[in-house]
Amino acid sequence: MKLPTDPAANLAALIRCPSVTPAEGGALAALETMLKPLGFAVERPVFSEDGTPDIENLYARRSGNGPHLMFAGHTDVVPVGDETAWTHPPFAAEIANGEMYGRGAVDMKGGIACFIAAVARHVEKAGGPKGSVSLLITGDEEGPAINGTVKLLEWAAGKGEKWDAAIVGEPTNPDTLGDMIKIGRRGSISGSVTVNGRQGHAAYPQLADNPVRGLVSLVDALLHPVFDKGTKDFQPTNLEVTSIDVGNPATNVIPAKATATFNIRFNDTWTAETIQAEIHNRLDQAAGRKKYRPGKKTPVDYELVWRDRPSHVFLTRDERLIETLSGSVKATVGRKPALSTSGGTSDARFIKDYCPVVEFGLVGQTMHMVDERVALADLETLTGIYQRFIEDWFGQDHAVG
Numbered sequence: 001m002k003l004p005t006d007p008a009a010n011l012a013a014l015i016r017c018p019s020v021t022p023a024e025g026g027a028l029a030a031l032e033t034m035l036k037p038l039g040f041a042v043e044r045p046v047f048s049e050d051g052t053p054d055i056e057n058l059y060a061r062r063s064g065n066g067p068h069l070m071f072a073g074h075t076d077v078v079p080v081g082d083e084t085a086w087t088h089p090p091f092a093a094e095i096a097n098g099e100m101y102g103r104g105a106v107d108m109k110g111g112i113a114c115f116i117a118a119v120a121r122h123v124e125k126a127g128g129p130k131g132s133v134s135l136l137i138t139g140d141e142e143g144p145a146i147n148g149t150v151k152l153l154e155w156a157a158g159k160g161e162k163w164d165a166a167i168v169g170e171p172t173n174p175d176t177l178g179d180m181i182k183i184g185r186r187g188s189i190s191g192s193v194t195v196n197g198r199q200g201h202a203a204y205p206q207l208a209d210n211p212v213r214g215l216v217s218l219v220d221a222l223l224h225p226v227f228d229k230g231t232k233d234f235q236p237t238n239l240e241v242t243s244i245d246v247g248n249p250a251t252n253v254i255p256a257k258a259t260a261t262f263n264i265r266f267n268d269t270w271t272a273e274t275i276q277a278e279i280h281n282r283l284d285q286a287a288g289r290k291k292y293r294p295g296k297k298t299p300v301d302y303e304l305v306w307r308d309r310p311s312h313v314f315l316t317r318d319e320r321l322i323e324t325l326s327g328s329v330k331a332t333v334g335r336k337p338a339l340s341t342s343g344g345t346s347d348a349r350f351i352k353d354y355c356p357v358v359e360f361g362l363v364g365q366t367m368h369m370v371d372e373r374v375a376l377a378d379l380e381t382l383t384g385i386y387q388r389f390i391e392d393w394f395g396q397d398h399a400v401g
């Protein structure tokens with residue numbers, strides 16, 4: 001039987017499945033077709049929750065005697081946007097000038113296609129890894145992410161699955177393949193602060209309490225001083241005020257309420273709890289300041305609301321995992337990748353609760369854009385890197401955890 005050793009063929013099959021979240025679009029079925037001949041046992045659990053679409057996911061394991069490597073990713077893709085703006089149709093996998101076009105080409109059907117090709121080549125060449133390989137693939141990464149990776153991990157762990165390390169195949173390279181491995185991610189938390197004032201005539205401010213004055217003090221305290229200067233592995237913690245809303249159409253009316261919304265990306269100086277305490281503290285202190293509210297006797301009357309659940313900061317400390325992947329990149333492209341914690345959150349933040357996790361995939365330049373595409377040469381290179389990693393990681397004398 002022909003094994004799925006060609007990453008371009010694998011990717012073309014996946015791109016031709018229009019799996020815009022939450023649609024499975026045939027993508028998981030296509031994966032199953034590729035994985036079965038390689039000896040994977042494939043399951044496709046569907047998860048549901050009130051108020052969100054049902055999502056089909058895939059967990060495939062090729063069992064062996066030895067350590068257990070997980071490859072994690074998603075087959076769902078973001079919408080195509082203006083389809084007429086695409087040079088080549090978004091679900092056709094057409095090739096032009098050495099590049100394959102299609103939604104998901106780099107984010108991240110391409111990464112999955114390469115990993116499967118790497119396993120297939122290893123099976124063909126050496127009979128497969130001396131250990132277990134799993135693919136944990138969700139159809140809900142680009143959507144609400146409720147019926148995806150979190151539930152899939154719980155479901156698999158509930159059946160007794162344990163992993164020694166994981167690679168997430170998201171596009172981590174900013175410009176060229178081999179630039180960057182992600183070894184952690186900053187935490188993220190959002191909140192909004194609303195100041196309650198007293199409405200009145202703009203010409204008689206002594207009869208009113210302008211909440212915008214109070215909000216300016218509070219926002220100033222959010223932005224200054226800086227939270228930290230960054231750490232060995234992380235950029236400085238940063239807070240962005242993302243919106244200030246008063247909703248007041250009149251110029252001669254002092255409004256009754258004003259709200260500011262903010263997002264914080266925090267490093268390992270903080271936890272979600274300590275950064276929340278810091279924000280409370282800053283706001284309490286600023287609420288008493290009179291700079292913008294001369295003559296007011298009471299502190300600023302404010303409410304702070306935290307939005308959603310925070311994403312926690314993490315840093316992977318498995319040196320062997322990081323060194324093996326870094327070495328595979330160096331051996332394939334001739335230079336060492338940067339080890340980075342930059343960028344937004346990813347599903348690695350959930351996987352880190354089960355095993356050490358790193359992220360490495362294609363070049364991210366065209367992700368989510370019209371004309372998303374990948375160089376065929378990059379598909380070959382990434383397949384080579386993954387194959388080398390599989391050989392070296394399983395080849396090592398592992399303490400199986």
Ligand SMILES: [Zn+2]
Binds near residue numbers: 141
């Ligand atoms: Zn992605």
